[in-house]
Amino acid sequence: MSDRPGRGHSGTPRRIPEATVARLPLYYRALVDIAEHRISTVSSERLAELAGVNAAKVRKDLSYLGSYGTRGVGYDVEFLLHQISRELGLTRDWPVAIVGVGNLGQALANYKGFGARGFRIAALVDADDDKVGREVDGLAIEPIRALPEIVAERQISIGMIATPAHVAQEVADLLVAAGVRSILNFAPAVVAVPDGVSMRKVDLAIELQILSFYQLRKGGPARRRDRAATGAMDVEEGLEQGLDGLHQGMAG
């Protein structure tokens, strides 16, 4: 935009737009899939398809990381995978602490899908002393007052808030005071953090309400008894078959 961002591999710290950052994980996942199929090169078009975005966006996004493609050919899968991993910090270990070991906290603790790439649950913490000492997935629950030591000793970098909403802010404050600078909040509450601390939220109620908003504006609200005319949206393939692996492990 103003000062030459560009060309270089010199130490220019390119500024990557937030929207792009949010899509890098999609490219990462798509590339992992592609790599597993032993495919060595991929076009922006194909990558876009697998990531569920459009090709122009892929090219623009990847161009922020550097010019890693080859004109007329595409992107080298392994190389691009490596670059994106590096940008996302997936080559490191990120110890995570979960605060609040209720239903959700336990589900998170059992979630195997994300331990895979560097995110490792290193602590389970709860304010309820009755829970302290119990094990979940091989990890003992610890008292929340031990947070400062836990964070320091295990170098916790990410805290997940899985408590009831009314203590979410309090927990966030404790995490920040203990030195955590990245927080993922699952509690349905607005939580403020100081500058320098990143905070993202996952809020089921909000998602449902957004869906409800749009559903309301579609043809007919759910009241419809006759699902009549929907023949149009039949999906062709016969999916009545297998569908085996639906069991266990949460999504992922």
Next chain:
Amino acid sequence: MSDRPGRGHSGTPRRIPEATVARLPLYYRALVDIAEHRISTVSSERLAELAGVNAAKVRKDLSYLGSYGTRGVGYDVEFLLHQISRELGLTRDWPVAIVGVGNLGQALANYKGFGARGFRIAALVDADDDKVGREVDGLAIEPIRALPEIVAERQISIGMIATPAHVAQEVADLLVAAGVRSILNFAPAVVAVPDGVSMRKVDLAIELQILSFYQLRKGGPARRRDRAATGAMDVEEGLEQGLDGLHQGMAG
């Protein structure tokens, strides 16, 4: 190319920007809190504080719904609450089906926090016949092949995908074929749906990777007292959030 309210619709009077729609639930929640404190009027400034956004945004957002405020005074809490509820469809009942009753599916089924306003779990479905018949939170697990009847009879309007990633697309197709037009996907996979179907995703791995990206750029493993840097995210402005006593608890 996925959701988006979209075309071919009878004349919608106002078009509400997507970003605004995504914030309405925040205002809704803040207003519920305010109402519980028996406060009858609220300014855009105060509402902004409680919702974690800024006042200009609140006013602009609310202006899309109509001019419901009073200059020099503020917004009538009850009235605004009613308007937003109506826009979000929270005055109706939205039966939800959860597909995939593993760890996450169960956590979702037990999650009491969202049942509060109209979202009611009306079906638990799984492909694993060993699970069929078992009860979770008083609701019996049913076979996925019964989906069409379940959706039709219980007027399911929202489907949640809580299966492993490799069957997510298949499940989405089944939901759509059964008549579901709003989907919330928890599986870490890109899922495509036809026009007219809304689909949102909640992806833990993506959130963690985004946090990891920004954490990497915060200059080192554990530094404190730092300003600048991040640039992109971090929560809106400082707000103190004074309300305590949110109701709805999540997780046990």
Next chain:
DNA sequence: GCATGTGAATAGATTCACAGCG
């Protein structure tokens, strides 16, 4: 020739700043 990389054009969201009105 062909797919990337990127300026330019467009669309969308946020913020500013102040007019308008109770």
Next chain:
DNA sequence: CGCTGTGAATCTATTCACATGC
């Protein structure tokens, strides 16, 4: 006055379209 409502300005993101370079 005080606070909403909103055009205008700004900033961010997406899309277009084509020159570029393998």
